[in-house]
Amino acid sequence: MENKERRFLIDRIFDKIFQLGNVSKEDQETVNHTLNKELLEKPFRVAVIGQAGVGKSTTLNAVFGLENYTSNLAEGTKEVVEKIYPIRDGFNLSIYDMPGLNNDIAKDIEYEKLYRQILPWCDVIVYVVNAHSRDFGEDCRILKEIVLPICNENKVRENLILAVNKIDTIGESINPYDPELKWDAFKNEPTEKLKIAIKKKLSDIIDKLIDENLIGANESLEKHQVVFYSAVFNYNLRDFILAITKAGKRGWIWPATVGLERVGQWSDAKLSKD
């Protein structure tokens, strides 16, 4: 075991800790064995929930480094298939791509059943919404009445991330013809005018989440569990990775294995700086 190739960030860090902490070979074996079991015997399970068009696929590609993931949920899906992606050296990522609810009582009941079956077993539950969606009120209702109660009942509230995607397109929802409100794709950042629009929109979203008791109330989400980002531009994925790292008991596994390097690979921001 002590001669095994060091594969992940966490292996390299522990090598150093063992060396510096003067840890006996026997104890090193025990820690390595325990960590290996945790990393390799169970996949890292992610459930992603969202309406069509909110950017579930781009989110999975950007945050989890799945190059060509496409969400192909059929209308009226009643089953959710676990898709397992062998990431590296025996470490697997498992994705449950789940339909969003859509104010349809019959479907809501079916989907709620699916959520109840699957969410309690996931290490991270990502609920994706569009930053400028007109359905945001409906998303709040689903979170408040269905998703959050399921998470609370099953003691997995810490695993939930409210992922507010497409902050780059907030300006277009205000005035699609105003170039000052378009994302600066070369610098990979908002223009000054767009910054103001984004700040106002984020502030409105926070107000709504507070009003709906989704944050700032008992059994609600913590600040780090609400993430604003753009999957297309890899913008603010750092907050996303932090939220994953803080998620429940196993969130740390993703960045400790391949999470940080995978996000780095996909960074457009890095390219534009060179």
Place this chain on the structure above:
Amino acid sequence: MNYEEQKQYDNLSECDKSYYKKIKLDHPNWNHRQIMVKVAFNHKEDDIIERAGNDIDPEDSEILNEIFQGVKNFLKRVGVIMQNVFNALDKLIDLVKKGKAIYNALSEIWDWLTD
């Protein structure tokens, strides 16, 4: 405001106190906790706008800190408790919290262990 809430309010910067007052006026039905959340998010909104375009730093101290905490809790949960490992992890967590990069932090642990 009760005593605890007053203490939290007193610990805010002058700028945040003004913002707190503004929010209280704008949302008279919100309680102290809700207003404090709004104040905290105000900083987050600024961070997103001003700094979010930067690449993820593989030595991001907050992320590393969470990784170490996660590992530590995991080892405790499965009953693998080795004092040397925990001491080293605690020291690392402490240094990383202070914003020291991981390689500097590891070298400081070395100094600490060999003192």
